[in-house]
Amino acid sequence: VRAARDAATGSVVRPSTFNDRHFKCTTAGTSGGSEPAWDTTIGNTTADGSVVWTTEQALTIEVTVDTVTDSGVFTVVYSGDAPDALLTGGLLTFIGGHNANVPPIEVKTWVLSTRTITLFLPAPFNVGGITDSFLGLEDGSGNILLEGGDDLLLESGDVLKINAGCAKDRLACISFDNIYNAQAEWYVPGTKVLFRTPNAQ
Structure with missing residues (x-):
């Protein structure tokens, strides 16, 4: 400012x-x-x-990783009040840690009450000590030889940024002050309307 x-x-x-x-x-x-x-x-x-x-x-929040369930579900340290609907469908970008250079990942759900984030796709690097199979090599007998270890973890304290999601409807366009750029698909008749016939009674 x-x-x-x-x-x-x-x-x-x-x-x-x-x-x-x-x-x-x-x-x-x-x-x-x-x-x-x-x-x-x-x-x-x-x-x-x-x-x-x-x-x-604000349409963007910055948080840090707290606890981890797996590579697509974790809680964050956050003292704000961004509602569930605001960040669901938004884009999450890792600012710190080993996922810092990966493209943004879409947020499947954000639950404010528990500060829990669920991603549509898992973070590319291992999260919280649970090693994903694509980080290891097969030994020829179907067993995965785990590699990497602590240097490939998404850890507590890693910083990330989340941009607000969009419900892709008229109210969302209005809330983003962007109604003039709306494609207005919600006004396009569906197939049931196109093939509807007059009531013969």
Whole structure:
């Protein structure tokens, strides 16, 4: 957040210390000489010079791995309140650890109450000490000779980022302020409508 800058209505800023929120300009103007004390309650406003910012749920969260069930299910350390629907279907990117250079992986489910993430596909590298078969070699008798070990683990403390998912419906497009780019497939008649005939009665 830069001090003494012009802000247009609809522009968005993040605080210098990420707090699971971003702030949308709802009254244009010039910001104050220093970063304000942000009101983190969603829907509340923060005055900043002549600018008014409205608090919104951030569409990206940063968390660290806590406990691991397997390479596709683990819990994270997270003190925010991102609802289940926000991150389900989103993209998870590993920032640290041995999975840091792999492409983003889609989130199957996010459960806020237990801080549990389930991925559609497992992380490429072993998670939490459970070695996947593709990390080993077969000995010719059908047995897997496990290789790698601790140097290939996704460990507690690894940092990752999750971007919000999209339900691909009209309400999601509105919530992302992107209705003008909607493909509007939900308005296309299905096959039952195309082959429907008048009621003969």
